[in-house]
Amino acid sequence: MERPRDLEKALRSPARCVEARLDPYRGELAPVVDLLGELARSKTLIVTVRSPAEGGHFKGSEEERLSVYLKALDAAPQYVDVELAAKIREDVVRAKGPAKAILSRHDFGGTPDLEILRGWVREAEEGGADVVKIATTARSWDDNFKVLSLVGRGGKPVVAFAMGPLGVMSRIFAPLMGAPFTYAALDAPAAPGQLSYGAMEAIYSSLGIYSNLSSLPDMRAALDAVDSALIHLLKLRLEICRDIGRLKKSLGLSVYDDSREAEVLKRAGDFKQLFDLVVQMCKAVQIVVPT
Template sequence: MASPRICVVITAKDTAEALQRLKGAVSQGPDLIEVRFDYMESPGDPGSIRDSTDLPLIATNRRRDQGGYSRLSEPDRVAAILDAVEAGFDYADLELNTPDLDDLGSRVKALGASLVVSHHDFEETPSGEELRETTSRMVEHGADVCKIIGTAQSARDNLVYLGLFGSHREGGLVCFGMGRDGILSRVLSPLMGGEFTYASSHAGGESAPGQLTLAEMREIYALMGV
C-alpha cells in the first residue's frame, strides 16, 4: 500500500504569521506545504517563505469564484503566483477557469515548477462521468497534477471520488469530497493512488470544510497501520 503524502495548508494574514505557522507545521512532519496567498492582507514575500524550508511548496492564490479570498485583479493574482514560482516554489495551483491557462501553465513549467490545475464544486458531488471529463480537460491544459474537489452530501459520495483513481492514467491526481461526509475520501484518496491529500496546520486553520489537522491525519493513518 502506498505511503500517504500529506500537504499542510498555511493560512495567514501576512508573511510573518505564515512563517510562524510554517515552522509549527514543519515540526509535525508534513510532506508538502501549500501557502494560501489569498488569505494575506497584503502581498506576501515568497522568497522568505522559500528560504525557511526545504519541503516542496505549492503557491496558491485562490480565485473568489473557486472559494478563495484573493482581493487582487486577475492579472495581479496570477502574477503573484508566478512571483512565488520564480522564488523557488515547486508547484503552482491554477484554477481550470483561469484565463490564458495554457500560456500561464507553460510559463510555470519554463520556470521549473509543476502545474496543479484545480477545480472545486462547493455545491455537490459531480457524477463519475463529469469527474472524468473535467480531469481530461485539465490534462489537455498541461496539468502535472489534476486536483478536482467536490462537496460530499452523503457517505456514498466518497465512492464516486475514489472511483476516479481506477480510470485516471495521465499525471497525478488529487480527488476527494469536502464536508463532514467527505472525510473518508480525504483519508483514503492517497492510499488509492492520489498524489497527496490536504490537512490544516492547526485547529481553526482549516481552508476547506471537513479538513482535518495534520496531527489528526497522522493519527488516523497510524491506526490504519500505514
C-alpha cells in the first residue's frame, strides 16, 4: 500500500496480509498509525519505510526514517521490513518489540550469482532477521529458478522472487514452495511484474489450493479469495469486450451477434442465467465505447 486511501481500501479488502508502504506519506502520521492499528487487529500487517536506494520514495534523512518506523511500531504490526543494507537496520530490529523483522535486499539491475544470493540470506539471518526477503530482477527465465532455490533452504523463512515481466512466475510459485507470503497489488502495481490481488487469487483458485478445507473461517476465506478472482476475471472480460466493440465500430459491424451470444449461453450450462447478465453488461460496454 503506497497511498493514504489504500489503507482504507485494504481494511475493506479480503486480503489476509497487507504491506503498508509508509515512505510516500507526507505530513502528520497520527491518523495513519490509527489506520495501521485497525489493519493489525484484523489482518497480518507488514510496515516498511522503503529507502530510495531500494525502490522507495522517502525524502528525509535516515534519522527521520527511523522516527517513522518507531511511530509505525506503535500500531503493533506483525512484521516490520527494513533493508539489510540500511544504516538504521539494527535500530529497527532492536525496537521491533513483538513484531517480526523482515530484512530485505532488492536488486533492480538483475539477479546475481547464486553464491551472492545465498550470502545475502546468511547475512540477513545473522543480522537478526525473522524472515528474509530477496527481490531481484529477472533478465532470463533461469533467474526465476535461481531465486526460488533460496526458499526453504535457510534457517529462517525466506521470501524470494524476481521482479519484471520475466519474473512473474517466481511471484506465483514462491508461496507454493514454502515462502510465507508473496506480493500482489490491490490497485496499481507497486513494482515491476507485480500482478493484481484478483489475478493471483484466480491463479491459486485454479490450482486448487482452496480445496479440502475443514473449518468455517478457512471456507469463508476461500470464498473471499474466489470472489476476488471472479471480480478480476469479470473486469478482464469487460475490457476485452470494450476492445471488441471498438474494433466492430471501426469495421462498421453491428454490436449484436445473436449466433455468438447463443453459443456463449449454451456453453454456460447451469450458469446460463448468470451468463445472460454478464453478456448484457458486455453488450452495454460495446455500445457506449468511443471509436
